[in-house]
Amino acid sequence: MTFPGPATPPPPPPQPPIPSQTTPALAGDARTSLLTRLRSLPLLWPIVALLVLLLVDLIHSPAFFHIRLINTAAAGEAAHWQFFGSPIDILNRGAPVMLMALGMAMVIGTGGIDLSVGAVMAISGAIAAAMLVPNQTAFIGMTPKGTAAAILLGLLLAGLAGVWNGVLVAIFRVQPIVATLVLMVAGRGIAQLITRDLQPAIPESTWPAFAYLGRGTLFWLPVPVTVVTLVAIATILITRLTALGLFIESIGNNPVASAYAGVPARLVTILAYTFSGLCAGLAGLIQSSNVMSADPNKTGLNRELDAILAVAVGGTALTGGRFSLIGALLGALIMQTLDTTILTSSLPSETTMVVEAIVVIAICLLQSEKLRSLVVRAFSVLWPRATA
Amino acid sequence: MAEGDRVKQALRILRSPLLSTALVLLLLILFGWIKYPGFGSAFTFVTLIQDHSHLGIVAVGVTLVILSGGIDLSVGAAIGLGTVVMAVMMQHHYSVGLAIAATILLLTVGGALQGLIVHGFTVPPFLITLGGMFLYRGCALLITTDQIPVRNPGFDAISNISYRFLPWMHFKPTPSVSLQGILLVAVLIVAGVMLRWTRFGRNIYAVGGSESSALLMGLPVARTKIAVYAWSGLCAGIASLSALVGQPAGAALRAQGLELDAIAVAVIGGTLLTGGVGSATGTFMGLVIYGVIEKIVSFQGALPAWTRITVGALLLAFILLQQWLRRFATRDAAA
Numbered sequence: 001m002t003f004p005g006p007a008t009p010p011p012p013p014p015q016p017p018i019p020s021q022t023t024p025a026l027a028g029d030a031r032t033s034l035l036t037r038l039r040s041l042p043l044l045w046p047i048v049a050l051l052v053l054l055l056v057d058l059i060h061s062p063a064f065f066h067i068r069l070i071n072t073a074a075a076g077e078a079a080h081w082q083f084f085g086s087p088i089d090i091l092n093r094g095a096p097v098m099l100m101a102l103g104m105a106m107v108i109g110t111g112g113i114d115l116s117v118g119a120v121m122a123i124s125g126a127i128a129a130a131m132l133v134p135n136q137t138a139f140i141g142m143t144p145k146g147t148a149a150a151i152l153l154g155l156l157l158a159g160l161a162g163v164w165n166g167v168l169v170a171i172f173r174v175q176p177i178v179a180t181l182v183l184m185v186a187g188r189g190i191a192q193l194i195t196r197d198l199q200p201a202i203p204e205s206t207w208p209a210f211a212y213l214g215r216g217t218l219f220w221l222p223v224p225v226t227v228v229t230l231v232a233i234a235t236i237l238i239t240r241l242t243a244l245g246l247f248i249e250s251i252g253n254n255p256v257a258s259a260y261a262g263v264p265a266r267l268v269t270i271l272a273y274t275f276s277g278l279c280a281g282l283a284g285l286i287q288s289s290n291v292m293s294a295d296p297n298k299t300g301l302n303r304e305l306d307a308i309l310a311v312a313v314g315g316t317a318l319t320g321g322r323f324s325l326i327g328a329l330l331g332a333l334i335m336q337t338l339d340t341t342i343l344t345s346s347l348p349s350e351t352t353m354v355v356e357a358i359v360v361i362a363i364c365l366l367q368s369e370k371l372r373s374l375v376v377r378a379f380s381v382l383w384p385r386a387t388a
Numbered sequence: 389m390a391e392g393d394r395v396k397q398a399l400r401i402l403r404s405p406l407l408s409t410a411l412v413l414l415l416l417i418l419f420g421w422i423k424y425p426g427f428g429s430a431f432t433f434v435t436l437i438q439d440h441s442h443l444g445i446v447a448v449g450v451t452l453v454i455l456s457g458g459i460d461l462s463v464g465a466a467i468g469l470g471t472v473v474m475a476v477m478m479q480h481h482y483s484v485g486l487a488i489a490a491t492i493l494l495l496t497v498g499g500a501l502q503g504l505i506v507h508g509f510t511v512p513p514f515l516i517t518l519g520g521m522f523l524y525r526g527c528a529l530l531i532t533t534d535q536i537p538v539r540n541p542g543f544d545a546i547s548n549i550s551y552r553f554l555p556w557m558h559f560k561p562t563p564s565v566s567l568q569g570i571l572l573v574a575v576l577i578v579a580g581v582m583l584r585w586t587r588f589g590r591n592i593y594a595v596g597g598s599e600s601s602a603l604l605m606g607l608p609v610a611r612t613k614i615a616v617y618a619w620s621g622l623c624a625g626i627a628s629l630s631a632l633v634g635q636p637a638g639a640a641l642r643a644q645g646l647e648l649d650a651i652a653v654a655v656i657g658g659t660l661l662t663g664g665v666g667s668a669t670g671t672f673m674g675l676v677i678y679g680v681i682e683k684i685v686s687f688q689g690a691l692p693a694w695t696r697i698t699v700g701a702l703l704l705a706f707i708l709l710q711q712w713l714r715r716f717a718t719r720d721a722a723a
Contacts, residue, residue: 168704175662185648185703351526364512
């Protein structure tokens with residue numbers, strides 16, 4: 001595979017110098033190493049951004065962090081405790097994009113990109129609706145198959161979509177943007193076919209188990225939040241405790257060299273795309289369970305861009321070769337917090353897109369080596385001792 | 389030896405993606421013609437071009453960007469913003485000419501700025517134009533979330549411009565093409581001439597083929613790359629005029645997802661997404677293929693979803709074909 005431009009990771013922070021040095025030089029070195037260290041800490045800026053946003057929220061509404069544990073059970077039912085509060089809301093609403101960002105981070109780690117996740121969301125939602133309310137979809141006359149079938153089939157189709165993308169990229173060596181563009185264009189059409197371009201409503205009274213996925217409570221948290229947490233923990237453990245994460249990054253750095261080094265490059269690439277598809281499928285199921293409907297035209301529209309954005313905001317360079325799952329989660333949270341901040345502030349809600357645009361462009365510029373070296377040069381002119 | 393070279397030459401032409409595009413187009417039209425009477429009439433063809441005029445115009449813009457090795461995702465949102473700006477300016481009684489000129493200028497400058505950032509800071513064009521897309525859409529929404537109908541006699545006069553072609557042939561009814569069609573054809577001709585016969589056009593191919601080689605050859609890489617994005621913005625401006633003529637109401641959410649269709653049209657027209665290969669003619673054929681597929685789907689009475697699926701399948705076929713051709717090319721180069 002010939003992916004463009006292997007990313008060279010920044011050098012590790014230099015070891016602190018031997019302490020027996022003169023004080024002025026040490027001060028200069030300390031500043032330099034602080035600068036270098038700041039530049040080499042990928043998660044610093046996302047965390048700062050999130051904290052700043054949360055601070056703005058806190059100043060704006062002091063009750064922002066007021067999280068309560070409330071019993072939502074009606075009188076006479078068993079106790080049913082759930083956390084409530086703005087942060088929980090942000091987590092809950094951000095869950096689909098957080099899931100997709102996990103998958104996207106892996107794919108971007110291999111040096112690829114997955115544009116099809118929005119369409120895959122629509123497909124999994126549509127097939128779930130087809131299993132639950134077949135008469136409102138293209139499966140007229142079929143008996144409803146139940147929640148388990150809906151979820152399994154949704155995930156199966158989404159996984160297949162991922163395999164398809166992976167095979168195009170790894171076996172047929174199609175450029176990832178192009179390979180996933182095919183499904184991005186056609187996938188929504190498939191979802192429209194499944195639902196006959198309708199928006200089937202799934203009655204909650206008939207399918208309480210399906211509604212639980214997007215509206216229920218598990219471990220005192222909304223189910224989507226719990227699902228994201230579990231998936232995230234599992235993914236981080238699998239990629240960082242085994243060599244899988246390293247394999248992915250080596251493929252992103254140089255697919256040919258890693259294949260020569262014995263990394264099963266094709267298999268790992270296909271796995272990354274499959275995982276991304278599965279995450280998108282799960283996100284689609286959560287979304288349609290949340291609204292108890294499947295809209296093939298609107299579900300997941302532009303969500304692929306949100307997921308890519310979340311990964312980029314989280315400090316993962318789009319050139320591949322490195323990925324940070326926690327960064328991706330943070331990125332998705334930043335975007336969702338930004339959304340919520342604008343909605344709860346007095347600004348018109350239409351500002352969201354403009355602010356998002358500014359964030360995207362700013363992130364790109366921050367990641368630009370050219371701009372960084374310019375800044376460092378300007379810095380060294382203004383403050384020569386720091387970089388001496 | 390000469391004989392072998394000639395055979396090789398012929399084979400090379402046969403392998404050109406443009407030929408497969410033409411072949412697909414021919415087959416589709418034949419299919420439509422045999423199956424549905426009246427499918428192949430000039431009238432169908434003209435309405436097809438008029439209906440997809442704004443898609444075609446931005447596709448031509450995007451083609452040049454892709455040729456230079458970049459991508460532009462902002463064109464759909466640019467049309468949304470363009471229609472809103474034009475409609476709002478006319479609502480506030482600015483003259484029609486000023487509204488159109490200001491919109492086109494705004495989007496051209498916007499495109500140039502994106503090009504400047506992409507080239508100046510070597511950031512991925514995918515992300516910067518994605519930011520541009522959000523910015524355009526967001527600004528349009530900030531201006532208004534309503535549909536602004538255009539009620540302006542001057543604009544109506546412009547909308548009614550049409551060109552009656554082949555009057556001496558005495559067709560009944562006389563075929564005529566509306567302003568939308570005229571705009572598309574004009575943009576196509578300008579792009580075609582520019583790509584083939586101007587220094588700027590040749591520079592685009594050189595930059596898209598290999599940016600570092602172009603730089604070493606002393607070609608103005610920076611100027612070319614920025615100009616290409618500006619051109620895409622210009623096309624988006626003209627396309628918003630065309631869209632407004634077709635449906636005289638400005639709305640921020642118009643032309644959602646159009647950028648993808650434009651890229652698909654360019655690829656089906658034989659443009660390589662890695663840059664350096666493609667043509668305006670090819671993109672025009674891609675547009676007609678897109679239109680013909682839509683027509684056939686609607687004639688069949690099938691769900692409109694089939695258009696997307698067929699376009700996706702064609703996209704796949706062309707991508708695999710390009711892949712195969714490239715493998716051939718590298719083998720030729722190695723031999």
